[in-house]
Every structure is written in structure tokens, then in C-alpha cells.
Amino acid sequence: MAEPTPQPVPPPAERGGYRFVLSARWLRYIALAIVAAVACGFLANWQDHRRAARDAEIERIETNYHGAARPLPEVLPDRTAPLPVDAEWAKVAVTGSYDPGATVLARNRSLQNQAGFYVVVPLVLDSGDTIAVVRGWVPTTSEGSAPDPTALPAPPAGEVDVEMWLRPRQDASGDSNPPGLIRAIDPDAIPGMDSPVTEAYGQLSAEDPAPADDGLTPLPPPSTDPGSHLSYTFQWIVFGIMILAGVVYAARREKRALDAARSEEAADAAPTEYVVVDKAALTRGGRRSAGASTGGGRYGEGRTTRPGRAAPRSPQSSRSKQSSRSPQRQRTEEELEDALLDSQGY
Numbered sequence: 001m002a003e004p005t006p007q008p009v010p011p012p013a014e015r016g017g018y019r020f021v022l023s024a025r026w027l028r029y030i031a032l033a034i035v036a037a038v039a040c041g042f043l044a045n046w047q048d049h050r051r052a053a054r055d056a057e058i059e060r061i062e063t064n065y066h067g068a069a070r071p072l073p074e075v076l077p078d079r080t081a082p083l084p085v086d087a088e089w090a091k092v093a094v095t096g097s098y099d100p101g102a103t104v105l106a107r108n109r110s111l112q113n114q115a116g117f118y119v120v121v122p123l124v125l126d127s128g129d130t131i132a133v134v135r136g137w138v139p140t141t142s143e144g145s146a147p148d149p150t151a152l153p154a155p156p157a158g159e160v161d162v163e164m165w166l167r168p169r170q171d172a173s174g175d176s177n178p179p180g181l182i183r184a185i186d187p188d189a190i191p192g193m194d195s196p197v198t199e200a201y202g203q204l205s206a207e208d209p210a211p212a213d214d215g216l217t218p219l220p221p222p223s224t225d226p227g228s229h230l231s232y233t234f235q236w237i238v239f240g241i242m243i244l245a246g247v248v249y250a251a252r253r254e255k256r257a258l259d260a261a262r263s264e265e266a267a268d269a270a271p272t273e274y275v276v277v278d279k280a281a282l283t284r285g286g287r288r289s290a291g292a293s294t295g296g297g298r299y300g301e302g303r304t305t306r307p308g309r310a311a312p313r314s315p316q317s318s319r320s321k322q323s324s325r326s327p328q329r330q331r332t333e334e335e336l337e338d339a340l341l342d343s344q345g346y
Contacts, residue, residue, distance in 0.1 A: 040240030051229035102192035136216025153215035164202030
């Protein structure tokens with residue numbers, strides 16, 4: 001019978017380590033992971049810049065929107081000059097008179113999920129310049145059409161003191177609008193404005209005297225929601241880390257699989273050692289296997305028996321003895337053989 005001898009498992013240093021990552025396949029994986037991680041880093045940086053820009057815009061809105069009103073020439077000395085970025089939502093005070101006959105409606109303006117229009121009326125200043133003022137919002141009619149401008153609440157007549165927030169003009173180039181309607185609030189697209197303030201318009205804050213018919217809905221304050229830029233920044237950073245960590249995890253798994261395969265191959269290739277047992281000796285001395293190991297008893301007469309080594313016998317005698325044994329005798333010999341091997345630790 002044979003019993004395999006356990007082979008020692010080679011240490012990690014002898015099992016190849018992580019040298020497989022230098023293969024062409026793994027080098028491609030690593031290169032793609034690095035490119036993806038770098039792309040995530042750029043996207044995270046882009047979102048962080050957007051977050052910083054939005055924070056600066058919110059700070060400017062809160063400062064200007066709730067600040068004190070200043071004269072228009074102080075904020076915008078040249079009526080044709082672009083509105084400075086830091087002057088957006090600046091509150092200014094002017095004096096003039098409205099021109100209700102030139103009222104137009106800015107379409108596609110919703111408020112609280114309801115379709116409607118901004119009511120835009122030119123205001124002729126004491127200086128002779130004209131600035132467009134958004135006085136409020138009106139909903140669409142029950143038929144879904146624009147209301148008649150002549151049926152809208154009229155602005156105060158005569159000279160009026162107006163406080164308003166300055167907003168940059170919108171580009172109306174390419175717009176095609178029916179009479180009395182505009183899409184973008186662009187002073188160049190509003191008819192009847194002489195010497196207009198070309199790069200800005202106003203959003204009404206207060207009028208003095210107040211209008212007799214206050215039927216327009218005031219516009220809400222600007223949004224100061226910071227948005228999701230900060231969370232997107234962290235998400236892109238996490239994505240980049242997960243990509244690199246995934247490559248490391250995959251490399252560790254492949255290393256464990258390769259080590260297991262090498263250990264299995266080494267166990268299969270190990271030589272098998274056999275123990276030779278004399279069945280005749282087992283038949284004669286199997287019932288007192290304990291005494292045989294100590295050298296006492298009848299069998300051997302004081303000689304120590306060694307498993308796997310038997311007294312030489314002639315082939316003829318062995319064949320004659322084997323042929324004379326019955327099947328029942330052979331089964332008994334197998335049982336004695338198993339009992340002796342178990343008692344001696346084989």
C-alpha cells in the first residue's frame with residue numbers, strides 16, 4: 001500500500017509574487033485605470049471651480065440685493081457700457097416717467113410652475129435716457145394666450161421715483177416675435193425707446209407714488225441655492241479612488257488564484273512513497289502486533305520486526321501458499337493487514 005507524503009507549501013516569495021502585473025494584459029489594465037482616475041480628477045477639479053464660482057455669485061447677490069439703493073450713474077456711468085459683473089443685482093434709484101404705450105410682454109416666463117409673461121415698460125429718466133423695467137408678472141389667459149397690454153394694471157402716471165435691481169441685457173438676435181411680445185429682454189428689441197440703456201434693464205423693487213392698481217405679481221428674489229457642485233466634486237474623487245482600488249483588488253485576487261494553482265501543481269508532481277508489507281508475516285503475527293514492536297513473544301523469538309521488510313522466501317513457496325488459501329482466508333488476511341497498519345501508525 002502507498003501513502004503520499006505531504007509536501008511543504010512554498011512561501012509567497014517562491015510563488016511568483018506580483019510579477020504577473022508586468023504582463024501586457026495587466027499593463028493595459030493599469031494604463032486604462034490611470035487614465036480614468038486622471039479624468040475623474042479633472043472632472044472633480046472642474047466641479048470644484050463651478051462650486052467656487054457659484055459661491056462667489058451667491059455672495060454677490062446677497063450683498064447687492066439687500067444693499068442700499070445707489071444712483072444709476074454711480075453704478076453705470078455710461079449707458080452703452082456693459083454692466084460689470086460685480087454690479088449685477090445692484091439696487092439703484094432713478095426718477096422718471098413711464099411710457100405705458102410702449103409696454104411689451106416677455107413670453108415663456110413661468111412662476112411657481114404656471115406659464116405667464118413679464119410686463120416690461122420703458123422708463124424715461126430725467127437725463128433723457130430710457131431704461132426697460134420689468135414691473136411684474138402676469139399669467140396667461142384662460143385660453144392660454146397673452147393678455148392684452150392695454151388691459152394690464154397701469155404704472156403710476158407722471159414723475160415717479162423707482163428703485164430697481166440691475167440685470168444684464170439678454171440677447172434677442174435671431175428672435176422672431178409677434179407685435180407686443182418679446183422673448184429676450186433686450187433694449188434693442190423693445191420699440192419706442194429713445195437713447196436707451198443698451199446693456200442693462202431693471203427689475204422693479206419699489207415705486208413712489210405706488211400704482212393705483214397693484215395687480216401685477218412681484219418677481220421672486222434670485223435663487224441662492226449652491227447646487228450640487230460640492231457633492232459632484234466628492235463623487236468624482238471617490239470614483240477615481242474606486243477605480244485604482246479595483247485594480248489593486250483584482251491583482252490580489254489573481255495572485256491568490258495563481259498561488260493556489262501552483263500549490264496544486266506542486267502537490268500533484270510530488271513523488272509517492274510506498275511501504276512494502278509481508279502478508280505472510282501479517283498472517284502469522286497479526287494478532288499480537290503490539291508484542292512484535294517490542295521484540296517479545298513467540299513470533300520472531302526476540303527479533304524486532306520492521307514494517308516493509310520481510311524474511312526472504314522462495315517464489316515457489318509463496319505461490320503454493322497463496323493458491324491454497326480460500327476466499328474466506330484472503331478476506332481475513334486483509335483485515336489483519338489493516339489492523340496491523342493501523343496499530344503501527346501507517
